[in-house]
Amino acid sequence: MTLTIAVLIPAHNEEATIGELVQACLDQPYPVAQLIVVADSCTDRTAQVAREAGATLVLETKFADKAANQNAALPYITADVIVGFDGDSRPTRDCIGLMVADIARGYDATCSSILPLQDTGFFIEARRFAYSLGSQWWRICQRTVGRLQVLTGASYAFRTDVVREVGGFPNGLISADMDITWKLHEGGYKTWYTAEALTLTVDPETWAEYRAQMPRWAAGYFQNVARYRRLMLNWRSMLTVGTAMFDLVTLWWWIFVVVYNLTTWQHLSMFRYMGYWFAGHTALTMYLVSRVVGWKKAALGFAPYTLLNFYNKYLYTRSMFREWLLGRHYASWTGRSGRKTVITPMTRARRRALGTVGAVAGMTVGLLGAFHGSVPLWAIGTAASGAIPLSMIRLTGSGRRRAAHDGITITPAPEQAVTQPLAAAAPDSDPEATLQLATIRH
Template sequence: MTTISAIVPAHNEEQGLGDTLESLLSQTHPFDEVIVVDDHSTDRTRQVALSYGVTVFTAETNQGSKARAQNYGLRYVWTDLVLPVDADTVLARDYVELILEPFENPRVAVAAGCVLTRFEDTAPERGRSIEYLFGFHFQRPIQNAANSPVVCSGCCSAFRTRELREFGGFPERTVVEDMDYTWSKQEEGRRAVYVGDAVAQAADPSTLTYLRKQVWRWMAGFFQNVRIHTLHLARHKPLLLLWILIAVWDIVTAPLWYAMPFLLIFVWNQGVMMTMLWWMGFELLLLTPPLFYGAHRRKIPYRVVMRNFPYVYLNKVVNTYYAWKALLVELVLVPLRLSKGLVTYEKGRA
């Protein structure tokens, strides 16, 4: 029987850690071990973890990033598979049971499930709920069907322990270790798999300040990986490179798309009403079917989706700004040695 451990990297996570551990300890297929890495916390993270009877290792100094904290715990893992879980993420009860299935194929190196938002109390959280619902019910299934997932989400991915160790552990050369490993393994001819039935709920940024920090890290990490992997992907995984280039194209053209109504109205003197109807109609035609499909599949009321829909444009503005910033910094300034790029890992929540 395949054995599996969970690693929970936790720095000052006393508030949400209990919910995460409860979800890990109530799986229909139990973990063989749950390890919490107390990453030099200054609050009661260690005490909370110990109260649940899990294994706790405390780092003498802060590791500086999630990847390093996970590598700190990886040395103690003895099971066939390891599943790192963010300390503010909750797994559905059957998550482990479902995530084990792809590993029956020896070519599979990493697998991850569907991520939904845990909270929808603030504008950034509501916007992120729409982003997740669209991405995990449109983009991910298509990529998975093409055997080219762009990323196995770091908050809930399962890995083959031995293979991960042979790789050198969770990659520390970029600020998004999940994407780095997903691309690296596919370059080697290994498989990454999206398991749509396995659901994890993640706590996302609740304020604009933390949304900006998280998106900057995600976008900088994406372009760090583009810089590192493009030639290898062109040689060994061109279909994955195609999805990545589509993402880059979306980033490059996003400002033009959102400026289009203003150009039509103020430059080409088109009617305001017809222009806005055309623009909004195209947006709804593109976004609505995947959102309603996702809502139906996850049993989310349609009214909740429509309530949250306008907030996605706040997130889109933040995404576009930091995507362009990351493109310029990581693909232009770093190669010219005018910048070191983003090297400091910052959390997306308080």
């Protein structure tokens, strides 16, 4: 039995790329039964270009939320499989067919490999190196143990009935793609990674674009781990997330060791072994990346990837402390969604708890310093016991707050306009009511 597919494309101001994406999907050897574009909060001709390119249904919404847009399209989908692409992506030939073939083999969801659509540039070379390394190492390892960390939203395929069984595409977190992935893990569904399939996507080309995107990815990672923390007791999840956390911590440990040894001028012989490790690591990663993009691109991308890796690790470490320790969550971000960045403030309970723990820790360190006769230790502990609680106090004044609440609230979305006849919907659905009742996270 041949599985029917519906291509689903959520897009925001993608006038420049949506036409080529729609055409690339329709030109695939695998037949497309439905092609639905959700033009969200667009101020350009995205919807019109999508219709002219051949989309069978175009919905215009005002959600400013990817998951909500995908859910708005669900009532219209009658196909067996949902194949999704970001509005700035472009599948290569056979991409859809390869992913659907894995669905036909018994998997409930899969995703393709990703590479930048642009040809060159500092950030493009770094991202190309990272994608290639991930496709040859991280994703293969995660696929092997049955715990992909994320089914990339730029190019995926889900069984339609499975998406409906889990209640649609979950929202509320800053990273919807990882959210649906772990929702499937929670439900015991089988996920896969179709390494042979390839989709090209537009990646950040400037520092401003890169700096805007990465904090969202970092915050979304730790939001998802917190939401699905009970799954971390499973050995598969523990292995997948544990290795990622080990990779994060290891970098800072190496930096600490290097600085300590250079400062004290001790154990200098270890630098020789570190050199051996670095050379071996470089050779292995270069080989893996070269299998995807060739030796020339691997060589061009190594330095940008290595330099940005320090920045990325800093962002992930900062996000881990902010999301888990301080309880300040990314609620929206300044990006192509057209929304402003909002980070929720700490709750009063968490502020009091952190202040108390900090005061106790500071007094403990101060007492230890006094007991051992260490004036620096005593001074640090005494200062911390007073400074940490004071830093937890919310000062009042005329300054503007970044968020108006101590949490994320859900508010009804306005009624959305459907630019195709409602007859295109599934016979047993009420699309208009679905759009009216949809909600978004602020």
